[in-house]
């Protein structure tokens with residue numbers, strides 16, 4: 259460092275100290291530096307908590323938003339529309355540095371905020387107050403066009419100290435990179451302001467506003483937080499399972515639904531207005547103009563969870579009411595068929611990512627919203643109620659005879675205008691035939707099935723796949739809805755990785771109604787001229803096929819071991835599975851995860867079955883090695 263630089267730096271430090279009682283964005287920036295300097299979560303939380311305690315409520319509220327890496331609370335749709343290149347140009351301009359110096363700095367830090375602090379070292383503003391920064395962010399968001407935004411960003415950064423500028427840039431780019439997540443800020447709020455962590459989390463989940471949650475914590479009013487319509491809640495997630503037994507091992511009573519291959523969507527309905535949000539919590543209503551009408555007529559505000567799928571409507575659609583009445587009955591299967599069926603995800607994809615969905619696309623690729631949960635209805639948040647109750651409420655809501663209100667009309671009515679001239683019928687009266695009517699039937703309660711044994715679950719799985727769906731979702735009927743969490747209350751059973759043609763080597767008697775038939779098959783693949791076992795599956799065969807096979811196996815038993823019989827290796831099966839793993843359970847060295855018999859292959863002789871090489875190939879492909 260030259261003598262001149264040393265003097266300048268001393269002056270700068272003096273000025274910063276002088277200015278410190280005026281600025282408090284600096285205090286936030288310094289806290290961020292301290293947070294970044296430790297890897298210990300407890301320490302990070304303590305620093306945030308201490309910082310929050312040292313601020314006024316207004317400042318602390320804004321700070322929690324900034325510390326979560328956002329310029330605005332999560333629920334707001336406001337965005338600044340300030341990208342990296344705009345920031346880069348402003349920082350270059352302010353610093354007076356050339357492109358190559360900036361690029362070198364960027365290579366060194368890998369972060370635009372750190373680059374800003376570095377290159378602005380010789381230039382500094384007086385420092386900013388945190389509420390001033392918050393105001394400036396709003397002005398930048400409101401400004402139209404890059405020129406206006408650039409001027410405002412430049413003005414803001416020119417008034418900041420280098421350290422403040424570092425964090426302002428980081429907040430604008432949406433990533434502080436100091437090892438703090440919103441969940442840590444929630445913990446700090448509980449620590450600094452009182453209230454339990456669970457209460458803070460709940461308020462923040464409902465409001466989507468960490469600053470507002472802090473205010474409630476300060477006032478001791480966390481419990482009063484109310485659901486905010488059109489602010490998407492987190493989505494409950496599912497855990498994968500490896501076998502049908504596992505699918506029934508975590509809870510006593512399971513609701514089983516098809517796993518539809520579409521896109522997850524949370525629908526909010528309030529006062530006739532309907533909006534859909536994706537799993538990333540982005541609004542996706544404009545991609546599905548054909549959906550809102552059918553929900554808009556419901557008599558209550560509500561939040562639904564479901565899957566939007568490309569849908570093939572049947573020629574003669576059964577009256578919706580009649581179909582819904584079969585809910586929760588043994589007739590789930592027939593209901594599923596009457597409603598139509600999902601088309602592959604690749605079909606839906608053709609509709610996604612378009613600015614405007616053309617009438618042609620709307621006609622060619624109609625969608626349906628398969629609703630499987632309700633999170634809010636009739637003024638009440640329902641997430642803590644067991645699924646059993648939510649399912650009942652959902653059923654009743656969708657079963658109410660409702661007017662098919664045109665979404666646009668609902669909006670018109672709210673703003674005091676008359677609805678457009680059009681016939682508004684009720685769902686019952688509609689006959690299927692044109693687009694308007696499709697829209698009336700596009701909200702479908704995802705059929706629920708029951709399974710009491712692994713065999714029944716496998717049958718449902720096969721049926722779901724036969725309907726073109728990905729597999730099954732198995733849900734604990736006594737579980738609450740846990741937003742944003744992946745637990746064992748929702749389980750997913752997915753489409754197979756591949757199929758193998760295998761030879762049956764041993765058989766066992768089944769369970770339950772299959773106790774007197776040979777329905778559990780151990781099977782192998784060829785390793786040279788030897789068969790090596792690779793898995794075991796319950797039958798996915800029909801009762802008639804099992805009866806026939808039982809006769810055959812009884813007559814072709816090599817060794818009767820009581821519960822188990824080794825049999826002549828002649829029968830070829832096609833088995834599907836989700837996954838393959840290395841295992842010493844079978845002599846092939848592999849095991850199939852969740853194997854299911856797709857069908858008998860009487861057209862194949864044992865010699866035609868697959869080999870261990872083919873199995874290895876599938877294993878390697880699955881692990882990305884081939």
Ligand code: AMP
Pocket residue numbers: 496515516517518519520521522565630704731750
């Ligand atoms: P995955 O994407 O494989 O983790 O599986 C979970 C996803 O399956 C969910 O996020 C939903 O988008 C989708 N899904 C399809 N059908 C259902 C259903 N009946 N219940 C819950 N999720 C479903």
